[in-house]
Amino acid sequence: MLDDAFWAIHSDLPREGPGDNASTARALDLMTDLPRAPAILDIACGPGMQTLELARRSGGHLTAIDLHMPFLAEAARRARAAGVPDRVRFVRASMTALPFADGAFDALWCEGALYMMGFAEGLQAWKRLLKPGGYVAVTEPVLFQPPEETPPEVLAGWAEYPAVTTVAGILARATWARYWVVDHFPLPPSAWWHDYYGPIEAKLPALRAAHGADRAYARRIAEAEDEVDLYRRYSHAFGYLFVVLRLA
Ligand SMILES: C[S@@+](CC[C@H](N)C(=O)[O-])C[C@H]1O[C@@H](n2cnc3c(N)ncnc32)[C@H](O)[C@@H]1O
Known part of the structure; x- marks a missing residue:
């Protein structure tokens, strides 16, 4: 159950998971057969x-879904500020029950969230939403060595996703x-720090000063510090893989 302390850490961040615009653009550029104004579904948009x-970049029409209303409201505010509100619609929905017709999209997009359903499970469940020849782009947690050569601390850090695996x-x-x-490529370490872990680290001292006596806050702050520390120590051992796929 996510509590106030979790949402205090996970609010007002540039993004809610590792990633950067250069990697998003690189993955989009790999979709060389998209129509001129593609219909794209961004799943768990944060x-x-x-x-x-x-x-x-696509010149297309975006449908973006998430479960957390404050993220949808913030994303809609940013769309207005960016001058693209009429080409983006936001829908509160779960990635496990997407309320769209079969064949509605040219591309499905999901950065940092498919692991919650499971990579293969999500890819299978979402396939019906694609037009023939449609594309999928996702980022997926990855081990850079086989599990038996991966530091035990990394495997413990991904205990909630025991299916985490290698590129192969x-x-x-x-x-x-x-x-x-x-095609596929790993996110660069800068994509973890610049818009995600860096901003999280920057807000922890003030949260600790204001709420550190509250046990739920203290626990969430410690969890966030441990997560950031794991990546700082082991970025050579794990990361995220951007994977671009097409219907076979
Ligand atoms: C790690 S964040 C990634 C957000 C965004 N893609 C980004 O990179 O900034 C995961 C997102 O999944 C959303 N989420 C969690 N469970 C979900 C579900 N069942 N359906 C849709 N979104 C969900 C969360 O609200 C959050 O925005």
């Missing part, structure tokens, strides 16, 4: 950094789910 980059493992699952692998 505050919408990648949604807006896709709207700006991710690509094998995509093929198993009957997609072509167009």
Whole structure:
């Protein structure tokens, strides 16, 4: 259950997971057969950094979904500020029950959230939403060595996603789910720090000063510090892989 302390840490951040506009643009550029104004579904959009980059660069129509209303409101505010509000619509929905017609989209996008459903499970469940020849772009947690050569601290850090695997493992699952692998690349470490872990670290001292005596806050602050520290120490061992796929 996510509490006030969690949302205090996870609010007013540029984005809600690792990523950057350069990587979003690079993945979009790999979709060389998109129509001129593609229909793109951004799943678990958070505050919408990648949604807006896709709207700006694709010239298409974005549908962006998330469960958390404050993120949808912030993303809509940013869309107005960016001057693209009429090409982006925001819908409160769960990634596990997407309320759209079969074949409604040219591309599905999901940065930093598919692991909550499971990579292969989500790819299979979402496939019906794609037009023939449609694309999928997702970022997926990745181990840079096999699990047996991965530091135990990293595996413990991903205990909630025991399916976390290597590049080869991710690509094998995509093929198993009957997609072509167009290409893949790891997010650079800067994409973890600049708009995500850096801003989180910057807000922790003030939250501790204001709420540190509250046990729920103290626990959430410690969890956030541990998560950031894990990446600082082991960015050579794990990361996120951007994977671009196409319907086989
Ligand atoms: C790690 S964040 C990534 C957000 C965004 N893509 C980004 O990179 O900034 C995960 C997002 O998933 C959303 N989320 C969690 N469970 C969800 C669900 N079942 N359906 C839709 N969104 C969900 C959260 O509200 C959050 O915005």
